[in-house]
Amino acid sequence: MNNVRPIRRALLSVSDKTGILEFAQALHAQGVELLSTGGTAKLLADNNIPVMEVSDYTGHPEIMDGRVKTLHPKIHGGILARRGIDEIVMEQNAIKPIDLVAVNLYPFAETVAKPGCTLADAVENIDIGGPTMVRSTAKNHKDTTIVVNAKDYGRVIAEMQANNGSTTLETRFDLAIAAFEHTAAYDGMIANYFGTMVPAHSTDECHDDSAFPRTFNSQFVKKQDLRYGENSHQKAAFYVDPQIDEASVASAIQLQGKALSYNNIADTDSALECVKEFEGPACVIVKHANPCGVALGANLLEAYDRAFKTDPTSAFGGIIAFNQELDAQTAQAIVDRQFVEVIIAPKVSQAARDIIAAKANVRLLECGEWNTKTTNLDYKRVNGGLLVQDRDQGMVDLADVKVVSKRQPTPEQLKDLMFCWKVAKFVKSNAIVYAKDGMTIGVGAGQMSRVYSAKIAGIKAADEGLVVENSVMASDAFFPFRDGIDAAAAAGISCIIQPGGSIRDEEIIAAADEHGMAMVFTGMRHFRH
Numbered sequence: 412m413n414n415v416r417p418i419r420r421a422l423l424s425v426s427d428k429t430g431i432l433e434f435a436q437a438l439h440a441q442g443v444e445l446l447s448t449g450g451t452a453k454l455l456a457d458n459n460i461p462v463m464e465v466s467d468y469t470g471h472p473e474i475m476d477g478r479v480k481t482l483h484p485k486i487h488g489g490i491l492a493r494r495g496i497d498e499i500v501m502e503q504n505a506i507k508p509i510d511l512v513a514v515n516l517y518p519f520a521e522t523v524a525k526p527g528c529t530l531a532d533a534v535e536n537i538d539i540g541g542p543t544m545v546r547s548t549a550k551n552h553k554d555t556t557i558v559v560n561a562k563d564y565g566r567v568i569a570e571m572q573a574n575n576g577s578t579t580l581e582t583r584f585d586l587a588i589a590a591f592e593h594t595a596a597y598d599g600m601i602a603n604y605f606g607t608m609v610p611a612h613s614t615d616e617c618h619d620d621s622a623f624p625r626t627f628n629s630q631f632v633k634k635q636d637l638r639y640g641e642n643s644h645q646k647a648a649f650y651v652d653p654q655i656d657e658a659s660v661a662s663a664i665q666l667q668g669k670a671l672s673y674n675n676i677a678d679t680d681s682a683l684e685c686v687k688e689f690e691g692p693a694c695v696i697v698k699h700a701n702p703c704g705v706a707l708g709a710n711l712l713e714a715y716d717r718a719f720k721t722d723p724t725s726a727f728g729g730i731i732a733f734n735q736e737l738d739a740q741t742a743q744a745i746v747d748r749q750f751v752e753v754i755i756a757p758k759v760s761q762a763a764r765d766i767i768a769a770k771a772n773v774r775l776l777e778c779g780e781w782n783t784k785t786t787n788l789d790y791k792r793v794n795g796g797l798l799v800q801d802r803d804q805g806m807v808d809l810a811d812v813k814v815v816s817k818r819q820p821t822p823e824q825l826k827d828l829m830f831c832w833k834v835a836k837f838v839k840s841n842a843i844v845y846a847k848d849g850m851t852i853g854v855g856a857g858q859m860s861r862v863y864s865a866k867i868a869g870i871k872a873a874d875e876g877l878v879v880e881n882s883v884m885a886s887d888a889f890f891p892f893r894d895g896i897d898a899a900a901a902a903g904i905s906c907i908i909q910p911g912g913s914i915r916d917e918e919i920i921a922a923a924d925e926h927g928m929a930m931v932f933t934g935m936r937h938f939r940h
């Protein structure tokens with residue numbers, strides 16, 4: 412085993428001191444000599460763990476309020492020395508080898524997240540010596556061991572115990588990757604913070620949390636390789652944002668079924684984010700990123716039954732999302748009725764799991780409860796660039812909408828309008844949704860002209876034997892011409908919700924009045940491309 416390297420001397424320098432005492436104790440028990448910076452050294456000494464302060468070892472005091480403490484050739488020489496090559500240089504310069512470094516960095520993210528954080532606070536929390544040691548040790552991983560995360564302390568100790576006080580190259584290399592990931596994320600955060608100071612002036616007034624930084628630095632962690640991408644000739648992987656801590660397709664636990672595909676993940680995201688909009692039992696069935704059936708119900712089974720009824724043809728091989736614990740009756744109904752790719756719910760009862768287990772291929776996901784709305788950014792890759800925007804969190808309520816027609820909507824229609832409007836937000840533009848009694852009646856998605864989406868919603872409803880009469884209609888953006896209104900009227904729509912704002916609004920309102928329809932404007936559109 413020529414890849415193992417003994418740990419004889421370690422340097423510990425941590426801001427977050429969680430677990431460091433136990434780690435230091437265990438290293439000491441293995442006969443490791445400990446070096447440490449001021450605060451860490453004091454903690455160790457106070458707990459009777461033998462330790463030498465870095466400043467005593469280098470013969471140079473920590474200066475400038477800690478800005479310079481480990482930036483010394485006796486430290487970096489000890490870390491970076493190539494074992495078997497640099498021994499003479501080390502001896503000439505009284506440098507001793509440092510075999511393990513455990514560092515975690517000044518809490519930059521936590522500092523800038525605090526309300527009222529000044530530029531001076533942020534600057535003082537940029538760690539310099541820490542990342543330098545992290546990178547030195549990771550660079551020399553052939554001989555040295557870097558630990559940047561307290562969760563790895565136990566693993567290193569266990570490996571040393573199993574290898575006579577040494578670590579293996581495999582572990583050192585893995586820890587080195589983690590170290591470079593860590594410093595990349597840290598520097599990315601700092602660059603983003605400074606990058607929001609536009610124009611580039613180093614003053615507090617120039618810092619604007621809501622601004623988009625000059626360069627966009629973000630880190631995503633690979634969750635899994637995928638068999639292929641959107642098509643089988645495309646390679647793909649799924650990366651997750653470690654900063655996001657909420658119920659999502661990224662954090663969901665897969666309880667059973669075949670591995671998720673690229674399209675499964677994208678469609679599950681659409682279904683889950685849509686079903687999150689609703690209070691009370693709700694079900695969303697998605698096919699190719701568009702909801703093909705959405706419904707509310709007295710319970711989940713009823714919600715599913717009704718969502719399925721919208722478009723059983725498209726629901727075949729779809730993705731089903733619920734906003735409440737999936738129960739046995741609903742699970743049984745799905746299994747009995749249809750081929751489904753993915754089912755996702757905040758919780759899945761044991762009885763429901765047992766029922767779905769009969770269909771071994773069905774991917775069953777549990778994502779946990781949600782109580783906050785997503786605040787993260789939304790990205791779209793274009794050739795040569797990246798579009799970044801706030802997520803569409805806008806949603807009007809009844810108090811915000813304005814009745815523009817002569818006819819007033821009834822209270823039932825108003826309820827349906829809000830339901831329909833929420834669904835339209837998740838349908839690809841041009842989006843038209845017909846709905847009645849908290850159930851979609853027809854969905855027209857992704858057409859290049861609004862009138863065709865309106866026609867398609869009507870055709871689909873007719874094909875599935877659904878009665879459009881007295882349904883309401885939502886349009887994700889304004890109608891440029893009255894033809895969409897006429898198509899809706901011909902299909903039997905009695906009430907419309909749309910943003911308004913067309914130069915032909917007057918003509919559109921007149922068309923609604925002509926057909927005896929009620930119409931409300933939201934003043935907010937929900938394009939989804």
Ligand SMILES: NC(=O)c1ncn([C@@H]2O[C@H](COP(=O)(O)O)[C@@H](O)[C@H]2O)c1NC=O
Nearest residue numbers: 426448450451478479480481482539540541
């Ligand atoms: N200036 C330096 O040479 C230096 N060397 C290590 N640090 C950091 O000082 C912190 C530990 O300090 P202490 O042990 O004094 O609590 C660690 O987060 C470490 O990353 C430094 N601080 C900032 O750069």
